[in-house]
Amino acid sequence: xxxxxxxxxxxxxxxxxxxxxxxxxxxxxxxxxxxxxxxxxxxxxxxxxxxxxxxxxxxxxxxxxxxxxxxxxxxxxxxxxxxxxxxxxxxxxxxxxxxxxxxxxxxxxxxxxxxxxxxxxxxxxxxxxxxxxxxxxxxxxxxxxxxxxx
Amino acid sequence: xxxxxxxxxxxxxxxxxxxxxxxxxxxxxxxxxxxxxxxxxxxxxxxxxxxxxxxxxxxxxxxxxxxxxxxxxxxxxxxxxxxxxxxxxxxxxxxxxxxxxxxxxxxxxxxxxxxxxxxxxxxxxxxxxxxxxxxxxxxxxxxxxxxxxxxxxxxxxxxxxxxxxxxxxxxxxxxxxxxxxxxxxxxxxxxxxxxxxxxxxxxxxxxxxxxxxxxxxxxxxxxxxxxxxxxxxxxxxxxxxxxxxxxxxxxxxxxxxxxxxxxxxxxxxxxxxxxxxxxxxxxxxxxxxxxxxxxxxxxxxxxxxxxxxxxxxxxxxxxxxxxxxxxxxxxxxxxxxxxxxxxxxxxxxxxxxxxxxxxxxxxxxxxxxxxxxxxxxxxxxxxxxxxxxxxxxxxxxxxxxxxxxxxxxxxxxxxxxxxxxxxxxxxxxxxxxxxxxxxxxxxxxxxxxxxxxxxxxxxxxxxxxxxxxxxxxxxxxxxxxxxxxxxxxxxxxxxxxxxxxxxxxxxxxxxxxxxxxxxxxxxxxxxxxxxxxxxxxxxxxxxxxxxxxxxxxxxxxxxxxxxxxxxxxxxxxxxxxxxxxxxxxxxxxxxxxxxxxxxxxxxxxxxxxxxxxxxxxxxxxxxxxxxxxxxxxxxxxxxxxxxxxxxxxxxxxxxxxxxxxxxxxxxxxxxxxxxxxxxxxxxxxxxxxxxxxxxxxxxxxxxxxxxxxxxxxxxxxxxxxxx
Ligand code: FES
Ligand code: FES
Numbered sequence: 001x002x003x004x005x006x007x008x009x010x011x012x013x014x015x016x017x018x019x020x021x022x023x024x025x026x027x028x029x030x031x032x033x034x035x036x037x038x039x040x041x042x043x044x045x046x047x048x049x050x051x052x053x054x055x056x057x058x059x060x061x062x063x064x065x066x067x068x069x070x071x072x073x074x075x076x077x078x079x080x081x082x083x084x085x086x087x088x089x090x091x092x093x094x095x096x097x098x099x100x101x102x103x104x105x106x107x108x109x110x111x112x113x114x115x116x117x118x119x120x121x122x123x124x125x126x127x128x129x130x131x132x133x134x135x136x137x138x139x140x141x142x143x144x145x146x147x148x149x150x
Numbered sequence: 151x152x153x154x155x156x157x158x159x160x161x162x163x164x165x166x167x168x169x170x171x172x173x174x175x176x177x178x179x180x181x182x183x184x185x186x187x188x189x190x191x192x193x194x195x196x197x198x199x200x201x202x203x204x205x206x207x208x209x210x211x212x213x214x215x216x217x218x219x220x221x222x223x224x225x226x227x228x229x230x231x232x233x234x235x236x237x238x239x240x241x242x243x244x245x246x247x248x249x250x251x252x253x254x255x256x257x258x259x260x261x262x263x264x265x266x267x268x269x270x271x272x273x274x275x276x277x278x279x280x281x282x283x284x285x286x287x288x289x290x291x292x293x294x295x296x297x298x299x300x301x302x303x304x305x306x307x308x309x310x311x312x313x314x315x316x317x318x319x320x321x322x323x324x325x326x327x328x329x330x331x332x333x334x335x336x337x338x339x340x341x342x343x344x345x346x347x348x349x350x351x352x353x354x355x356x357x358x359x360x361x362x363x364x365x366x367x368x369x370x371x372x373x374x375x376x377x378x379x380x381x382x383x384x385x386x387x388x389x390x391x392x393x394x395x396x397x398x399x400x401x402x403x404x405x406x407x408x409x410x411x412x413x414x415x416x417x418x419x420x421x422x423x424x425x426x427x428x429x430x431x432x433x434x435x436x437x438x439x440x441x442x443x444x445x446x447x448x449x450x451x452x453x454x455x456x457x458x459x460x461x462x463x464x465x466x467x468x469x470x471x472x473x474x475x476x477x478x479x480x481x482x483x484x485x486x487x488x489x490x491x492x493x494x495x496x497x498x499x500x501x502x503x504x505x506x507x508x509x510x511x512x513x514x515x516x517x518x519x520x521x522x523x524x525x526x527x528x529x530x531x532x533x534x535x536x537x538x539x540x541x542x543x544x545x546x547x548x549x550x551x552x553x554x555x556x557x558x559x560x561x562x563x564x565x566x567x568x569x570x571x572x573x574x575x576x577x578x579x580x581x582x583x584x585x586x587x588x589x590x591x592x593x594x595x596x597x598x599x600x601x602x603x604x605x606x607x608x609x610x611x612x613x614x615x616x617x618x619x620x621x622x623x624x625x626x627x628x629x630x631x632x633x634x635x636x637x638x639x640x641x642x643x644x645x646x647x648x649x650x651x652x653x654x655x656x657x658x659x660x661x662x663x664x665x666x667x668x669x670x671x672x673x674x675x676x677x678x679x680x681x682x683x684x685x686x687x688x689x690x691x692x693x694x695x696x697x698x699x700x701x702x703x704x705x706x707x708x709x710x711x712x713x714x715x716x717x718x719x720x721x722x723x724x725x726x727x728x729x730x731x732x733x734x735x736x737x738x739x740x741x742x743x744x745x746x747x748x749x750x751x752x753x754x755x756x757x758x759x760x761x762x763x764x765x766x767x768x769x770x771x772x773x774x775x776x777x778x779x780x781x782x783x784x785x786x787x788x789x790x791x792x793x794x795x796x797x798x799x800x801x802x803x804x805x806x807x808x809x810x811x812x813x814x815x816x817x818x819x820x821x822x823x824x825x826x827x828x829x830x831x832x833x834x835x836x837x838x839x840x841x842x843x844x845x846x847x848x849x850x851x852x853x854x855x856x857x858x859x860x861x862x863x864x865x866x867x868x869x870x871x872x873x
Contacts, residue, residue, distance in 0.1 A: 002377075022418045032359070038573060088767055091351075095540060128490070129781070131781055
């Protein structure tokens with residue numbers, strides 16, 4: 001099976017029902033996408049599939065063959081969202097943050113100048129046990145000024 | 151986990167004698183600045199906490215686990231301040247497990263009790279100061295001048311006539327000099343301390359490069375999930391591995407003390423293998439447990455006298471002669487820590503060595519438990535601390551459950567193996583914040599102030615049966631069961647606090663803010679009840695009872711002032727206030743709340759005032775308050791672990807919800823400027839939020855909820871005239 005992850009093609013041999021998350025983490029060594037719930041309830045595993053945010057823990061790998069998959073590792077270090085995350089010091093333990101950032105990148109692509117309601121709607125499926133929501137909200141607003149490319 | 155004692159000088163000297171070099175650990179460990187560390191040849195290793203390379207790069211070795219609180223920045227700041235180095239040259243590295251990294255005045259390495267900065271301030275400052283003095287001595291020697299003519303600044307030593315040498319150039323020479331026995335702190339205004347410096351670990355965390363325990367991997371590693379008992383205390387009677395072993399990717403099925411372990415090529419086949427197991431359990435009496443019957447039993451117990459934890463005056467006699475008394479019963483449920491990163495542990499066990507990589511808050515305890523489980527000596531076990539995707543106490547377990555289980559699996563498979571807990575495993579695996587039942591009776595004096603307060607607390611002891619029992623249980627009273635109540639700062643002339651310690655198969659553990667998460671809610675809610683009963687403003691009522699506690703008064707006043715206490719609010723909103731002294735710090739919070747006809751509570755705004763003494767990094771301190779509020783709010787609004795036929799009814803975030811972006815209030819944090827000794831910040835933000843919200847709910851609706859969480863069901867049930 002061929003996966004296109006962060007612009008690179010990878011041939012993987014795996015049970016086609018395996019959730020994409022575990023293929024990324026265990027076969028491709030891309031451990032930035034996190035496991036938090038395995039049920040699509042927390043957003044820690046969020047990746048972009050053809051530009052749209054998806055929970056990779058409930059996405060069978062067979063469904064994403066040939067699609068463009070972008071993980072946290074595929075978002076440039078100087079991406080406005082990552083820069084804003086650093087400026088606002090959004091991270092605490094950091095475990096949820098890759099998923100938060102990927103979700104924010106997708107939001108800003110869809111809505112370059114999101115309102116607080118837009119942020120609530122797009123981000124409320126990304127849980128953070130450390131409660132960094134206020135800073136995430138600020139970081140999204142900060143990044144919005146500078147636009148976001150996926 | 152008591153407050154800090156000052157640093158022991160002998161300990162510092164012993165630490166200083168640790169040989170340099172040899173401490174750079176495998177690249178899986180958390181470290182800052184990969185580029186910096188790679189170059190660290192460790193030319194100068196004056197003590198256990200500091201390395202300076204020939205190119206001037208500084209590595210601070212951190213003996214505290216990074217689980218969100220920012221210790222990989224705050225602790226290096228303490229060293230760097232005294233070292234006078236260039237902050238941009240500073241990297242961090244997780245320490246190994248060794249006595250010199252034990253908590254000051256304790257025999258173990260531990261991160262907990264909101265103690266990292268409190269306990270390390272002096273030791274790390276002295277570590278930096280000693281290195282600075284050695285660098286100065288090296289430069290003075292080279293220039294043939296007196297050390298007093300030189301000073302350190304921004305990573306260089308400056309001497310007379312514009313002489314200047316960088317730390318890197320001096321490192322090798324400094325290394326040859328004796329370590330000063332009594333380094334002198336430079337004192338004066340800090341160049342780093344008190345500044346909101348950026349976190350050193352943030353870049354790794356936003357790029358997916360930070361390695362958490364769950365990310366650990368080595369070639370040939372297997373992944374394991376364990377089928378654990380459906381009820382606490384159950385044992386495997388028989389199991390059939392055939393279904394699991396028939397699946398591709400499943401390697402082995404082995405019985406361990408915790409249950410049946412399925413070892414596979416990855417998490418997914420392991421999970422599928424587990425689903426295909428047939429296991430017959432001997433459930434024992436654990437299946438009889440149910441939350442309603444436990445609540446009834448606790449309520450019954452609260453009618454009978456318990457062990458006395460505090461007695462002032464004569465509360466019972468005063469109540470007996472009171473013309474009017476106020477009685478209330480409060481309840482809080484079991485709570486799961488629900489760290490965002492589920493429990494996990496990597497073990498590579500060989501005949502004479504054991505390597506463990508995991509996110510631990512309790513390294514020495516876990517290492518020793520691993521050694522016992524593996525039949526090795528502690529020195530044969532290496533435990534490397536990864537980043538922790540949250541701790542909150544769950545990764546500081548006196549039973550070392552997640553480590554011991556993984557060692558047992560490794561012993562059976564003799565291959566590097568990582569045990570991963572699913573979210574459900576993690577949530578149903580026990581070690582909860584205990585459930586509590588409190589019964590309080592009080593009466594007021596002629597001015598409406600509390601005259602007597604009789605308080606019975608019913609619940610499990612966290613430390614009973616652990617190695618910590620001896621130090622923390624006195625005369626049958628676990629102090630974490632009564633902290634916040636027995637030592638209340640409120641002036642109550644006749645006060646009696648009693649405790650019933652119950653026993654249960656449900657394992658309990660410290661949960662962010664420990665006893666205060668329970669007592670804070672009960673004390674601050676019932677005090678609010680008394681204020682309203684006396685017809686007084688809850689803020690002023692508290693002030694009147696705290697006259698001898700200027701630091702509590704200060705945060706109370708600050709929170710009230712900043713929240714606009716007393717000023718009119720938007721229609722349908724109410725304010726509630728609560729205050730807590732704990733872990734050496736003082737926190738007051740004012741919550742602004744509304745409730746709809748369905749009983750749905752919304753928290754709009756929280757104003758938080760904190761006095762934590764001297765501050766290392768005000769931004770990470772603020773972040774800890776925001777974090778504590780979110781953590782406490784999830785518990786206040788939704789959190790409950792309940793049992794039915796011995797089974798935990800919750801499993802994932804649908805049944806055990808957390809506050810999400812759309813439910814998070816606007817939070818403002820105000821820090822009192824202070825020169826007092828440092829207090830803790832990881833936990834103190836938690837206790838006031840539940841009572842502040844519950845008090846605000848009462849203010850806006852007249853509904854007093856005495857059983858957490860504040861779910862619509864509990865709110866509607868508590869409407870006046872209901873119950
Ligand atoms: S791990 Fe995928 S949504 Fe939680
Ligand atoms: S930063 Fe810890 S879970 Fe979000």
